[in-house]
Amino acid sequence: MKKIGVLTSGGDSPGMNAAVRAVVRKAIYHNIEVYGIYQGYSGLMSGQIKKLELGSVGDIIHRGGTKLYTARSEEFKTVEGQKKGIEQLKKVGIEGLVVIGGDGSYRGAQKLTEHGFPCVGVPGTIDNDIPGTDFTIGFDTALNTVIDAIDKIRDTATSHERTYVIEVMGRHAGDIALWAGLAGGAETILIPEVDYDMDEVLQRLKRGHERGKKHSIIIVAEGVGSGVEFGKKIEEATQLETRVSVLGHIQRGGSPTAFDRVLASRLGARAVELLLEGKGGRAVGIQKNELVDHDILEVLNQPHKIDENMYLLSQELSI
Template identity: 85%
Template sequence: MKKIGVLTSGGDSPGMNAAIRAVVRKGIFHGLEVYGIYNGYSGLISGKIQKLELGSVGDIIHRGGTMLYTARCEEFKTIEGQKKGIEQLKKFGIEGLVVIGGNGSYMGAKKLTEHGYPCVGVPGTIDNDIPGTDYTIGFDTALNTVIQAIDKIRDTATSHERTYVIEVMGRDAGDIALWSGLAGGAETILIPEADFKIEEIIDRLKRGHERGKKHSIIIVAEGVGSGVEIGQKIKEMTNFETRVSVLGHIQRGGSPTAFDRVLASRLGAYAVELLLNGKGGRCVGIQNNQLVDHDILEILDQPHTVDKSMYKLSKELSI
C-alpha cells in the first residue's frame, strides 16, 4: 500500500483534527502518500481530494471541528453513489481509507471494504455511542462543556431559587446526560436507556422543597423528549419557578481536551497501522486504556449501552 485517504463524516466532534493529523503524519512517517477527502462521502463522490503534506496538518491539533469539513450524504447509501466514490479512489490511486465518524460513517466504510477498498473506522462523535470502545473522540470535550454550563446555571438557580431543566445532546444515547449529571450534581437525570415517570420527578422535587431545598437541576437527554415540554409540566405540577436551557450545538465545538487530543492521536495512528498490515473492514477503539480493533459489521450489529451502575449511583447521591 502506497496511498491512503482520510475523511471525516457525520456530525463534527472536537478531536477530529488531532485524528486527521495523526493519520497524515503516521502515514508519511511510513512512506505513504496521504490524501484528504473533503466534505465526507459527498466530497468522495465529487472528487474533492487533495494530497496532504506534513505542513497541511500543522497547527490543527488544538482546533475543534474538522479541517476536512463534513457532510451527510444520502447518495452514498446507494450502489450508484458508492461506485462514483470508487471511481474517484481509482483515479487518485488510493488503496485504503481511514474514516473518522460515527455509525453512519462506519456503514460507508464497510461498503467500500466490500467493494475492495480496505477501510478502518475511527470513532469520532460526542455521543460516545459506538460499541467496542470505552470512549469516542469528542465525548470528553463535550462533557466538560456541559459541566461548565451546569456549574454556571446552578449559580443562577441558587440565586433565584429556581428549578432548571437543561437539555443536552444524545438522541439515542444518554452518556452525555449521565456523565454530566453525575459530575454536576444534578437532582434528576433523564436518559433514553431508562424509563421515567414525571410523577417520580415531581415527588423528588417536592421532597427536596419540604426539607428546605430551594433549587434543583434536571438534566434531559434530547432523545427522552423536549426539555421545554418537561419544564412546562414540572411548573404546572409543582408551581415552582422553572426555567429551561437547551445547550444545543455549543456542545460540539471548542478546543479539544488533552484527553481527546491524546485519544485521537492514538486511534488515528493505529488505524494507519492496520491498513499497513493489510487489514480492512475494521474499526479501532480503546478499552481499559488499550488500543483494540473490531470487525465493523460486528460493531454495527451491537446495541449501545450505558453504565447502569452509574445511573443507579446518580439516584442514590441525589436523594
C-alpha cells in the same frame, strides 16, 4: 500500500483534527502518501481529494471541528454512490481509507470494504455511542462543556431559588446526560435508555422543596423529549419557578481536551497501522486504556449500552 485517504463524516466532534493529523503524519513517517477527502462521502463522490503534506496538518491539533469539513450524503447510501466514490479513489491511486465519524460513517466504510476497498473506522462523535470502545473522540470535550454550563446555571438557580431543566445532546444515547449529570450533581437525569416516571420526578422535587431545598437541576437528553415541555409540566405540577436551557450545538464546538487530543492521536495512528497490515473492515477503539480493533460489522450490530451502575449511583446520590 503506497497511498491512503482520510475523511471525516457525520456530525463534527472536537478532536477530529487531531485524528486527521495523526493519520497524515503516521502515514508520512512510513513513506505513505496521504490524501484528504473533503466534505465526507459527498466530497468523495465528487472527487474533492487533495494530497496532504506534513505542513497541511500543522497547528490543527488544538482546533475543534474538522479541517476536512463534513457532510451527510443520502446518495452514498446507494450502491451507485458507493461505486462512484471508489472510482474517484482509484483515479488518484488511493488503496485504503481511514474514516473518522459515527455509526453512519462506519456503515459507509463497511460498504466500501464489501466492494473490495479496505477501510478502517475511527470513532469520532460526541455521543459516545459506538460499541467496541470505552470512549469516542469528542465525548470528553463535550462533557466538559456541559459540566461548565451546569456549574454556571447552578449559580443562577441558587441565587433565584429556581428549578432548572437543562437539555443536552443525545438523540439515542444518554452518555452525555448521565456523565454530566453525575459530575454536575444533578437531582434528576433522564436518558433514552431508561424509562422514567414523571410522577417520581415531581415527587423528588417536592420532597426536596419540603426539606428546605431551594433549587434543583434536571438534565434531559434530547432523545427523551423537549426540555421546554418538561419545564412546563414541572412548573404546572409543582408551582415551583422553573427555567429551561437548551445547550444545543455549543456542545460540539471548542478546543479539544487533552484527553481527546491524545485519544484521537492514538486511534488515528492505529488506523494507519491496520491498513499497512493489509486489514480493512476494522474499527479501532480503546478499552481499559488499551488500543483495540474489531470487525466493523460486529460493531454496527451491537446495541449501545450505558453503564447501569453509574446510572444507579446517580440516583443514589441525588436523594
